[in-house]
Amino acid sequence: MPTHSLTSSSLSRRSFLKRSALATAAAAAGPTLLSACGSSPAGGSGGGGGVTFLSYLPLETLSMAPELLAVAGGHFAKHGLDVTLQPVKGSPQAMQTLLAGVGPVTRLGQIDLMTAIPDSGQPLVNIGTLTRGSSLRFIYSKKKPLEKPEDFVGETMGVPSEGGTSSKVVSLVLANAGLDPAKAARQVTGLTPGTFNLVQQGRIAGYVVSIDTANIVESQHDDAGVFDPGTIVKSDSQVYVATKDTLQKDPDTLKAFLAGINDALEAFIADESFDQTIATLRESYSFAALDDDAIAKKSLGMMRDLWTGGDPDKPLLVTDEAAWVAGYEELTKAGVAKPGGDAASWFDNSLLPGAKA
The missing domain is CATH 3.40.190.10 (Periplasmic binding protein-like II)
Structure with missing residues (x-):
């Protein structure tokens, strides 16, 4: 069966290179210009529910399983989104392209976010925690x-x-x-x-x-x-990140994105053997870890524990304030992040499914 390309054709190479060049130029000019480069509230949407997800990870890994299943399993489509998974070169470029308005959402490490915000005052917010431990x-x-x-x-x-x-x-x-x-x-x-x-x-x-x-x-x-x-390390969680501008002007797009991710995670949790979810992924994608049954199931089992924190009954994607702040304290104590920041203000659970208005 033919497989989908892991980079969507809905974002042309010329368009992406042009926007990446904008982000690179903005990065060289410093955080003020980066913040000013944001385009429409849901940058990269392009109308018709189209959304660009900026991935600092290569797409050919099961570390991207939630996003891959949300596309292949129709979970994003269920919430009215046509999502393009667009890889970028590392977390710095993911932040740059996010701030330049190429896409409304990315995934970063807690460490990346906590070292960026107090260092430069970047207007970034954690809108959902994916992994509750190091991946x-x-x-x-x-x-x-x-x-x-x-x-x-x-x-x-x-x-x-x-x-x-x-x-x-x-x-x-x-x-x-x-x-x-x-x-x-x-x-x-x-x-x-x-x-x-x-x-x-x-x-x-x-x-x-x-x-x-x-x-x-x-x-x-x-x-x-x-x-x-x-x-040993407690601050290496993975979080979904948006700008404060998008959070204010286009929360519905972010809510729909997180709802699609939540549905994909629930599908992995419900599929104890992973047989159905792996089959769904293979209808659209092919890479080494996915194509090997033993590797795929072992990897997804380990990641499922990280997504749930070992407790499948706990709400998914919710950022625990105590753990989040403790992570910042770990980073500042180690000299990895600058002290003096208000870590409790760097996350927002209000967009998650089931969150109170």
Whole structure:
């Protein structure tokens, strides 16, 4: 069966490049110009319920399962939206294009958001928490294990970009144990299972990947080990983000988007075996982690625990204020985020399904 392209044709390459150039130029001019570049309230909508979702993650990963199922399973369409999943290069560009009005919503790490807002005063708001723990994993060789923070001292970790979320999570693992984050060097590497060869060769001690990539590496290499930074780091949640301007002027688009995501998450939770949800995804998409039954089911099971916080009866997507503020305190204590911000004002649960008006 033919599969959909993972980048939608509803946003032409010329249009996207033009808008990305605008965002890049705005970024160079500083936060004031970025804030002024927002277009229509639901930037990138294009009429007819069309919405551009800006993804800092590549689309060929089950880390994107909620958005992929919301498209393939018709959950966005049920709420009147035709959503384009548009990948961008990392969280900085996701924030830039969001502020430039290319799309009304993106997904970021809590760390990204909390380091951006107090640092520059960016008008960004967390409108829903997707994962209640870290969706990153560190791959290492069992011949030289990375099982506790002290094991990272003097070693080199592979990360996808300099100063990005992955690198910050490595820093937090050390800082939370009272160790100097600078004691672990970083090297930009690929995110694919093949990068494990660099670990086996001793060129890096480990590297940071998504849950499904970690599961693929473990299945391919008996000597591969996995470290979950979420056992130490508490601020690495994933959140949906919009600008304050969109929140004020076009809340209905954001409500419809979150309703579609909520429906997709409920479908994953109800489908205990994942047979139906995987089949629905495969009708539209094809990539390594999705195409392997064992990897897909193991990965989705681990992510389902992150979406629900281990309690499927709790409301989805709701940001817990105590956990959110505690995450900011963790980041400021580690020197990753600037202190003095009002973290409790950086989220808004009012757009979520079932929220009181």
